[in-house]
Amino acid sequence: MPAVATIKEVARLAGVSTATVSKALNSSGRVSDVLQARVAAAAQTLGYAPHASARSLRSGETRILGLLVADITNPYFLRLVESLEQIASAQGYSVLLCNSNEDAERERRNLGMLVSQRVDGIVLIPTRESWPNRVGSLAGLSAPVVLVDRPMEGLDADTVTIDNRMAGRLAAEHLLALGHRRVGVIMGSPEHTLARHRLDGFRQTLAANGIMLDDALVERNHFTEEAAFEGATRMLSRADRPTAVFATNNHMAFGLLGAVTELGMTVPRDIAIVAVDRLPWTGRRSGIAAIVQPSADIARSAIGMLLQRIGERDEPVGGPVQSVVLQPHLEAGGSTLSILEAE
Amino acid sequence: MPAVATIKEVARLAGVSTATVSKALNSSGRVSDVLQARVAAAAQTLGYAPHASARSLRSGETRILGLLVADITNPYFLRLVESLEQIASAQGYSVLLCNSNEDAERERRNLGMLVSQRVDGIVLIPTRESWPNRVGSLAGLSAPVVLVDRPMEGLDADTVTIDNRMAGRLAAEHLLALGHRRVGVIMGSPEHTLARHRLDGFRQTLAANGIMLDDALVERNHFTEEAAFEGATRMLSRADRPTAVFATNNHMAFGLLGAVTELGMTVPRDIAIVAVDRLPWTGRRSGIAAIVQPSADIARSAIGMLLQRIGERDEPVGGPVQSVVLQPHLEAGGSTLSILEAE
DNA sequence: CTGTTAGCGCCTTCAA
DNA sequence: TTGAAGGCGCTAACAG
Numbered sequence: 001m002p003a004v005a006t007i008k009e010v011a012r013l014a015g016v017s018t019a020t021v022s023k024a025l026n027s028s029g030r031v032s033d034v035l036q037a038r039v040a041a042a043a044q045t046l047g048y049a050p051h052a053s054a055r056s057l058r059s060g061e062t063r064i065l066g067l068l069v070a071d072i073t074n075p076y077f078l079r080l081v082e083s084l085e086q087i088a089s090a091q092g093y094s095v096l097l098c099n100s101n102e103d104a105e106r107e108r109r110n111l112g113m114l115v116s117q118r119v120d121g122i123v124l125i126p127t128r129e130s131w132p133n134r135v136g137s138l139a140g141l142s143a144p145v146v147l148v149d150r151p152m153e154g155l156d157a158d159t160v161t162i163d164n165r166m167a168g169r170l171a172a173e174h175l176l177a178l179g180h181r182r183v184g185v186i187m188g189s190p191e192h193t194l195a196r197h198r199l200d201g202f203r204q205t206l207a208a209n210g211i212m213l214d215d216a217l218v219e220r221n222h223f224t225e226e227a228a229f230e231g232a233t234r235m236l237s238r239a240d241r242p243t244a245v246f247a248t249n250n251h252m253a254f255g256l257l258g259a260v261t262e263l264g265m266t267v268p269r270d271i272a273i274v275a276v277d278r279l280p281w282t283g284r285r286s287g288i289a290a291i292v293q294p295s296a297d298i299a300r301s302a303i304g305m306l307l308q309r310i311g312e313r314d315e316p317v318g319g320p321v322q323s324v325v326l327q328p329h330l331e332a333g334g335s336t337l338s339i340l341e342a343e
Numbered sequence: 344m345p346a347v348a349t350i351k352e353v354a355r356l357a358g359v360s361t362a363t364v365s366k367a368l369n370s371s372g373r374v375s376d377v378l379q380a381r382v383a384a385a386a387q388t389l390g391y392a393p394h395a396s397a398r399s400l401r402s403g404e405t406r407i408l409g410l411l412v413a414d415i416t417n418p419y420f421l422r423l424v425e426s427l428e429q430i431a432s433a434q435g436y437s438v439l440l441c442n443s444n445e446d447a448e449r450e451r452r453n454l455g456m457l458v459s460q461r462v463d464g465i466v467l468i469p470t471r472e473s474w475p476n477r478v479g480s481l482a483g484l485s486a487p488v489v490l491v492d493r494p495m496e497g498l499d500a501d502t503v504t505i506d507n508r509m510a511g512r513l514a515a516e517h518l519l520a521l522g523h524r525r526v527g528v529i530m531g532s533p534e535h536t537l538a539r540h541r542l543d544g545f546r547q548t549l550a551a552n553g554i555m556l557d558d559a560l561v562e563r564n565h566f567t568e569e570a571a572f573e574g575a576t577r578m579l580s581r582a583d584r585p586t587a588v589f590a591t592n593n594h595m596a597f598g599l600l601g602a603v604t605e606l607g608m609t610v611p612r613d614i615a616i617v618a619v620d621r622l623p624w625t626g627r628r629s630g631i632a633a634i635v636q637p638s639a640d641i642a643r644s645a646i647g648m649l650l651q652r653i654g655e656r657d658e659p660v661g662g663p664v665q666s667v668v669l670q671p672h673l674e675a676g677g678s679t680l681s682i683l684e685a686e
Numbered sequence: 687c688t689g690t691t692a693g694c695g696c697c698t699t700c701a702a
Numbered sequence: 703t704t705g706a707a708g709g710c711g712c713t714a715a716c717a718g
Contacts, residue, residue, distance in 0.1 A: 003403075004458060004485050006711060017689045022713055029714090030687055047483060049458045053396040053405065054711035057694050060346075062396065064439075072425050082415055085442055094456055096407075097440040099428055113437055115347060115392045140390065142347050349695060360705045365697055372698090373703060397695035400710050690717075695710105702705080 005046035014042035025050070056118065064094045065306065066114035066122040066143075068107065070150070072099040075250050076277040076293065077125060080148065083299035084123055091307060093120070102223075104131040115141065121306035125149050128192055128223070144309035146302045150194060151323075158305040159323045160298050164194055167291045167328045168201025168246070171274045174289055174330055175244045176209050180272060183213070184235050184242035186252045188223035195223075198248045198276060217242050221252075228255025229262075236263055236271070244272035253279060253288070278331060289332045297326055348389035357385035368393070399461065408436050408649065409457035409465040409486075411450065413493070415442040418593050419620040419636065420468060423491065426642030427466060434650060436463070445566075447474040454480065462486055464649035469493050471535055471566065487652035487661075489645045493537060494666075501648040502666045503641050507537055510634045510671045511544025511589070514617045517632055517673055518587045519552050523615060526556070527578050527585035529595045531566035538566075541591045541619060560585050564595075571598025572605075579606055579614070587615035596622060596631065621674065632675045640669055 011018045016035055023029035024039035025048075031039075042048075056062040065088050069077050085095045096119060100107035108131045114122055122145045124138075135155045138145055146158045175183055185202060188195045203213045219231030228247070232255055235241060247253035253275035260267060267273055268287035278290040301324045312318050354361045359378055366372040367382035368391075374382075385391075399405040408431050412420050428438045439462060443450035451474045457465055465488045467481075478498045481488055490502045518526055528545060531538045546556045562574030571590070575598055578584060590596035596618035603610055610616050611630035621633040644667045655661050 002485060004461070007713095008711080018711085019690075019713075020688060023688090026713085032687060035688080049455060051400070051461060051711050052459045053399045053461060054694090055713080057394070057396045057400055057696090057710095058712050058714085060694080067440075072428070078421060081440075082442070085415070085440060086444075089441070094460070095440050097410075097424075097428060097438050098432070099425070101429075110432075112392060117395045117437070118347070142345060350697095351695080361695090362697080362705055362707095363703090366704090369697085375703060378704085394695050397710090398697080400694095400712090401696050401698085403710080688718085691715090693714100694712090697710095698708095700705100700707090702703105 004051070005043075005048045006051070007048070010039065010042045010046055010048050013046060014038045061120055061310075062118050063092060064096055064117065064119045065303075066096045066098065066117070066119040068098045068100060068110055068114065068122060068124045068126075070100050070107070070125045070127045071102050075279070076295065077149075079295045080125070080299055083296045084303065087299050087303045091303065093303075100127050102127050102129070104129040104134075107131065108134070108137075111137065115143070119143055120310050121146070123148055123302050123306065126152055144306055144313075146305050146309075148298060148302050156321050158309070158321055160301045160305070160326070161324075162293050162298070162326050162328050164197035165201030165204075167276050167293075168198040168203070169205040170291050170328060170330045171198075171246045171276070171289075172202045172205035172209075174274055174332060175246070175272060176206070176211070178244070178272060180242075180244040181211060182217070182240070182242045182244075183211075184217035184219070184245045185213070185248070186219045186221070186228050186232050186235070186245060186256050187248040188221060188227075188252065190220050192223075195248050202246055221255075223249075223251060225251045225255040225258070228252040229258045230255075232256040232259035233262065236260065236265070242271075244274070247273065247275040250275070250277045250279065253277070257288075276328070289330065291328045292331050293328050294326055301326070347394070348386075348391045349394070350391070353382065353385045353389055353391050356389060357381045403461075404463050404653075405461050406436055407439055407460065407462045408646075409439045409441065409460070409462040411441045411443060411453055411457065411465060411467045413443050413450070413468045413470045414445050418622070419638065420492075422638045423468070423642055426639045427646065430642050430646045434646065436646075436650075443470050445470050445472070447472040447477075450474065451477075451480075458484065458486070463653050464489070466491055466645050466649065469495055487649055487656075489649050489652075491641060491645050499664050501652070501664055503644045503648070503669070504667075505636050505641070505669050505671050507540035508544030508547075510619050510636075511541040511546070512548045513634050513671060513673045514541075514589045514619070514632075515545045515548035515552075517617055517675060518589070518615060519549070519554070521587070521615060523585075523587040524554060525560070525583070525585045525587075526554075527560035527562070527588045528556070528591070529562045529564070529571050529575050529578070529588060529599050530591040531564060531570075531595065533563050535566075538591050545589055564598075566592075566594060568594045568598040568601070571595040572601045573598075575599040575602035576605065579603065579608070585614075587617070590616065590618040593618070593620045593622065596620070600631075619671070632673065634671045635674050636671050637669055644669070 007018045007021050011021045021039050024031045024036050067084055088095050098110040104127050107127045121143055124145050125148050138155055148160050151159050151161055187199055190196050206213050219235055221227035221231045236259055247256045265271055274289040276291045278292055350361045350364050354364045363378055364382050367374045367379050410427055431438050441453035447470050450470045464486050467488050468491050481498055488500045490500050494502050494504055530542055533539050549556050562578055564570035564574045579602055590599045608614055617632040619634045621635055
């Protein structure tokens, strides 16, 4: 296993100085065509590839972005990672992927690693739990951070989120339009802003249409599929069970779907479901209506803001913190149970 | 945005030399308890984090592994990435993620990037198409490479694959046990070893049980969901359509599933399906039997072999090339259509 | 247009 | 036990 050639070896082979090699290969500074060609040839034959560590030690930039994701098993975050990688790559950045697995301590360690790596910027989907002085640590970071999906109280950082109240509202409007009156909600912990906003939007829209959301039909669980499964089983076993259910994210929807199947029910024949985020690879044919978060747009915004901050790095003052809020949209798939037709 | 503190600043604050700081923080060499504590305190207050680039320039290792994945939209590869990240992380390695998107040219560029980054090792799931001198380039690499899932003709590298003939065999045995006689296959291009092996195992097992696979019921398509959808639609529209279908991977299964739904059929009521890889997050309840590839084990083997090579780096000769073949297993889910019961 | 030089931050001799 | 010095590979500044 020979080590990769260095600039010095290229220089020797081409019969020039290392500075000339550098200039030739980076098209910086003037180099005569003859030497240009000779250097290129030498680099070619040696299979030269510049040593990124040496270069970033010198230049102070790594052309790497850190992706610190709370939970990569969430299909929505996964699609986000996919988009982020693609967009970063198109802009000439590589991507260091870290999964915190909803573990605060892992997030802390991963962040330290990204700092050590001197990544040029960080896309952070924070864990639900925090760790000691998280806000302070993030604020003191030398690399710009953009927060995605989950905003963070007190942190003065760029943010990309969706309008979660609107997500709830779209879900409610969809079910109302189909004639549903008795509806349930499978959600995670109401202590988390995001889930609460989705519920609020849902409830308020129902209320505005004269329907009072029965609190007994709001299952507040842990954010796990299992908890959602149990909650949903409970809810659907009631005599006065709802005709439609709103699931506030992918994990909730999977749990709900499991309960539905387990109970011998079929979607959308027996029950209508609207969920935030399309269930991956089954979306349009599952009979489940989805409130879709525009992950490609979110990724584009996030990387865009990051690159802007990176560009500003040497400026005296950075611009004001930006907060982009994107709108989700309904994707009914045309197959949700309609009470109107049934009647 | 202040830059991260350097070892020099820590040294000054602690009133010692940089060498002492280095020794103290890395527990290499002897340092008195007093200085040890003073250094630790200084590092703490300055928020010191060693500059990974400087360190790797010096040490010649990056503690980064490259993940070069052919197609991250394939749920199976995605689960693999998840496992790989987790295992690498547990071993103190970070992960640089690249998606080739089944594009040979992108793979080539990404590989160059990984070389520039001087990653300590590369997990490669190669694209189906090759690029000029791919084998040569990979063979000449200074970092060890482990090939996952798709072996590569002529490349002398460690490999982790599953027994693809066995995958076909398990699928066939499952369907035979359920009493199916007329079965179809939705596969990608037979030019690719992997798909061909799965078909071979399937066909041979049928033959061994006195059943001749009707070649008209083998849809050979591109490896896309769309192509599979079309092929499946064609197959299921026949008068003599099969009672069970084998899909050779996730994309094929999704296409097949789409066709089934589109034609108003239900799984497993109207047709039995067995597919390689569990459809993500729907597996046990979908009525589809899965030939499961043990992704966690595959990831463990791959990282293990890589770390072993990395450990051997300075050795005179590396050990012989290893080729691990893992066994898939059937996960029927108890809900596949049984012809026996139906009769 | 080309080459020499210095230094980015770190770790590892080697000498005290 | 501690510190001084050199060099990993690269590029920007300057000198020729």
